[in-house]
Amino acid sequence: MSNDNAAPSSSSAAANGSADSAAPRRNSKRPKYSKFTQQELPACKPILTPGWVISAFLLVSVIFVPIGVASLFASRDVVEVVDRYETACIPAQNRTNKVAYIQSSANKICVRTLTVPKRMKAPIYIYYELDNFYQNHRRYVKSRNDMQLRSNSSQDDTSNCKPEDLINGTAIVPCGLIAWSLFNDTYSFSRGNESLNVNKKDISWKSDRDHKFGDNVFPKNFQSGGLKGGGSLNESKPLSEQEDLIVWMRTAALPTFRKLYGRIEVDLNRGDTINVTLGNHYNTYSFNGKKRLVLSTTSWLGGKNDFLGIAYLTVGGLCLFLAVCFIIVYLVKPRRLGDPSYLSWNRSPGGQR
């Protein structure tokens, strides 16, 4: 009858107890506790409650509307004069074959008259705007050699520059399609009889001038091939001072782009008539590209650009609207948080809810 066997469960429990307390558990495979392995890392558990949704919307609208207003005002302050001239600057008799005209050696001077709609404070930036010009074309973008542009020592390095790399076996500096197709329309301005000085210094980013275009690299063999793609360069000036080239070579992101031409550093008054003497040399006619001349002031945000302001205002307004909507929904049909009746297994299968 006597039976000393303890119940298995209690014996093992006792064994645990002792093992837990004292004995070094060498053989135990018991995993060690850590918050990581037990997946109990402290965490904040954001719940997108209606309150949060509404406040988020309100917050966004509160921040965005003022920014939008400010940006819009900044943009409205900017005065911009745009003149599209690519057709106007072709004599009427040549308009049937513009390409032939632009490729001919005829005198392509053309005079345009602009009226200043509002007072423009100096500096007034002169841009030319091209259209349908794919500066971002793959063949075009890579057709340059940054090494060559930067340092004299690698001026024979014309890799990537095909087909504008070599002339009679000697390297073209600067090589490549971008440089070759340098924009070469010229503008000079006069108000009445007073000619307005165009400052072409410092129109490129300083980093480009200082680091990408060497001050000991001089143009060589440039535009000396049979086919001229665009403007030529003064061979006595180093590339770092050829700011038109530097601006041109910062390729634009989109096929419609503006590039800075120069600055007029006097104020223009409302109603002023500006005469532009325009050297219409650049061929955009082959590909039906438009050419525009733009005079523009800037604000703290840059040139005339309503987009940001409108975007900010729209988003701010939309958020405000949504906040109101949600508040109305919240008032009309409130949803109690954590309502168990929303649980799928509590919803009656018949779908009475």
Added chain:
Amino acid sequence: MSGGSGWERIRSTRGGRLSRETSLTGRTARTVRLGRVQPQAPGYRTIFCNDREANLPVRFKGNSISTTKYNFLTFLPKGLFEQFRRVANCYFLLISILSMTPISPVNPVTNVVPLSLVLFVSLIKEAFEDWKRLQNDMVINNNPVDVLHDQVWETIPWKKLQVGDIVRIKQDGFFPADLLFLASTNADGVCYIETSNLDGETNLKIRKAVERTWDYLTPEKAVEFKGEVQCEQPNNSLYTFTGNLIIENQTLPLSPNQLLLRGCSLRNTEYIVGAVIFTGHETKVMMNSMNVPSKRSTLERKLDKLILALFGTLFGMCLVGAIGSGIFISSDYYYLELQRGVGLEFNPSSRFSVAILTLFTLITLYSTIIPISLYVSIEMIKFIQCAQFINKDLHMYHVETNTPALARTSNLNEELGQVEYIFSDKTGTLTRNLMEFFKCSIGGEVYGTGFTEIERGGAQRMGAKIQEAQRSPHAVHEKGFNFDDSRIMRGAWRNESNPDVCKEFFRCLAICHTVLTEGDESPDKITYQAASPDEAALVTAAKNFGFFFYRRTPTMIYVRESHVEKMGNITDVPYEILNVLEFNSTRKRQSVVCRYADGRLVLYCKGADTVIYERLADGNNELKKITREHLEQFGSAGLRTLCLAYKDLNPETYESWNEKFIQAKSSLRDREKKLDEVAELIEKDLILIGATAIEDKLQEGVPACIETLAKAGIKIWVLTGDKMETAINIAYACNLINNDMKQFIISSETDAIREVEEKGDQVEIARFMKEVVKEELKRCLEEAQHSMCTVSGPKLTLVIDGKCLMYALDPSLRVMLLNLSLNCSSVVCCRVSPLQKAQVTSLVKKGARKITLSIGDGANDVSMIQAAHIGVGISGMEGMQAVMASDFAIAQFRFLTDLLLVHGRWSYLRICKVITYFFYKNLTFTLTQFWFTFHTGFSGQRFYDDWFQSLYNVIFTALPVIIVGLFDKDVSAALSKKYPELYKEGIKNMFFKWRVVWTWAFFSVYQSLVFYHFVTISGTSGKNLSGRMFGLWDVSTMAFTCVVITVNLRLLMMCNSITRWHYISVGGSILAWFVFILIYSLLRENVYYVIYVLMGTFYFYLTIILVPIVALLGDFIYQGVERWFFPYDYQVVQEMHRNDPEDNSRAGLLEIGNRLTPQEERSYAIAQLPRELSKHTGFAFDSPGYESFFAAQLGVHAPQKAWDVARRASMRGKPKPSKKH
């Protein structure tokens, strides 16, 4: 030979059935692959035992095994090959090669860097996993074994063992190789082995050595053994073996009876000596272990589809671009100089080739749409989930067996979150295979104070509190006995109202059995050898009641009885056993005729209540009624019951009956049947004593776990080799079936079938069975569909036995079976073979396309473990076969709750998030590039710098998503288990449906449009006071900045919980971008200084505030509305518990380790038990191989049952009956 006819009969039926079975297997071989059958080398192998030199020329394989995938040399080529089997990697290899050619717009680094990084990480992971396998192999190979060497037993590691060696295996030791059994310490050359590793059967099997070799036991003798074994070549058939032992010019035939298979273990035998026949990979068990088919999760397969869709999108985008380029290209754009020296790719005169080449260009450009780092990220996430979370989860650590959970593959984590069907083995998985005497009913009185888990659960559900009776200080709890009632313990029964009935009850327990004793004849030390653990439990109970059965001879049983005459009196009483009317499955009872010392003749009988009640004498209806009620009560409590009865015999009647019995016993034809008939003659007019209730000890927490899983929408099927009664009983005990359910039972144990079987015509049997099964299925299906139509019809359950299943799995009936079983909330398949387990599993897997999980502990479960999507092995027991084949190993069935509801669910959620996020971020990024293409004359100019593009995936957006994959959790582990219904979201695949993907895709398009247009739209105005303009790279850098910021913020938006790691990784990623660009823009020509230029303008800041907010606005509104109006379940649960304190179970975990706290244990509401008494009474007492076991012990040759291993083996070896011709 007396049993000849029996042999013939069984052989013919079994043979026929087997051949059918194999033909069936052949047909279904496509669906269930069970091991590859090795092409067998012709002829025989000859082994010279105990003679290493002689065996040398043959070069048998060594005994070391290797399961590693690679070795040092093959690692790189094979590993790389494995990697490039992934389409994404292959694709990127192709793209990398393409990007080396001039048509590529991007630098090769763009694609090479991510690819090599991905490959590198993957290879490291492979190496690490293989290293672990190697270590595992080494442990096995270095197990010690005693081998004969120079007349002494020398201990060597397993791997050094060679064919022909003589080895000694001690009790409980595992056989290191397939051995020829030579001698054992048991006198009659017999040894007992446990084959649970191979087939899951825990009852012992007998192996008998050839008589000629019995003497080679000691080293001195064994060294003289010089035999030559000629046997078949290694093969994977576990149950066959043919060979000859040639010893001193004498040829002795060998059968499976002399073969000890690797993986089995020795029991109840001090030691045995054997000769090694097959080693290492040539052992039968190893030849059976197939290459674990690498499983891929369903989600990953769906991911493949997504990737394919992305490929489609990619192709579409490229096609658009290519057509555009063909149209665009024109020599009008003179500044591109397309006239001279221009390659085909830009030649305006061959637009078609331009388009084709641009197509390739764009493919390299848009390659980022395929998330290359997705696979490796997922792999890393899953790997950490396995190694750090699953393997180290304290909730899944089992203290008693010192076993943590083990994820053996890291492929299937998220699959765990979508399981809809669980196929479970019974023995060892649901139950502990431990029978404990728990309650009894004697003379109309219930004894036993315990409560089963089911009773507790039921009471809990009813809100009642169970008064746990204080266990008396003397309460005994030993193996097989978990009973306490002071009214009858320690002789107290003498004071009960009916002490005589008690006495008969105890005597019946002590006498009416077929148990053998072993060991010292003292109550403490004795061990009972019983074929069924029920029997052992009953005898143990008798012992504890003071009727200690301590010795058996062929004719006598000796019982040491206490307190019979008076308290404290102990006497040894001999009982002469005149007849044993054995148990078998048709009789469902067992009787013993014994003669008391005083000449009293008694028949004691125990058996199933149904059969006993039929044979009771008239009268005493009150007792019968009460006892029946008790039986039902026990049954509904999940206990296995037996009725006990006795009958006094008068000598004359007995003598005349005994003559008939002896006649029947010696009859040559239909002996069994005749014996049964004779038994009927005496087993009548019995007097009911009472009933016993044995608890088939469930594994801890099984009913609760099943309850929870059922709530989670998971259907559980029990597939067991047990008999139908047992299986149903356990199903009741586990709450799988209750009396509210409608049961469909399809059984082959019907009279009609038996009748046809009796005739023995195989073709007819098959035809008839099929017909019956078809009818049954049809009827059940109709009923099922009918009751499904009614709104609140009862839940359905299907019980089917293996024989019927065999026919039901026939292709013509399969569909019906599937339809029926899918309508049932639980299914019990009993008497199924391992193969059928696999067939059922793959029926559901393939037929219903549901995600299946198989869980089991024995080698007989291996096939189903491998057939299911996920295989789970029960570890911590001795057998490792199931674990070795499994994908996950846990120590207890109840850990499935944690594995599925917590780890699985989280994994699923996380992986879904990771995948959709990857999809989103790459699509968004690539689309911005795509929109740009329209503005570049379709030339394929890249928008972003090469390094931006290559680092986008591997640095700027890589880490946060991994953090989400590791840490995101919607609700805590405790809530996951509290609301098992949350799991349904996984089953329905709510988070990775096409709808979800489309939503992400939609917002991706929206965002990319915002990025591209908002950044470029104002491109035609000066950007600061100086009036200077931005170039391409300024714009793209700005856009990229916006993308990085937005994409990272978007990640935060989808997090359910944000840890410090989220902040660090998201902040770090954005910061990394800025640090990178600040440095990088000083180094590279095209982006030189861009960031400084940008940072000098207000415009930049206004844009990077505006764009992410506009981009995320859409998602934000969507999330807000979705949560507000159509919340997911988990979101509601989140809200319900939003104010709960941070669950920090640290203290609890440190203390409890494995055990559930009682409160927790009970908080799992257990199944609704019916208040009214059930009709179900569990019927204990059946174990395969039972009769033959006992018979063999007594040296009687009895026909073995068909399910006995040895028997099956011998049958397969022999030629089929000639009837076939």
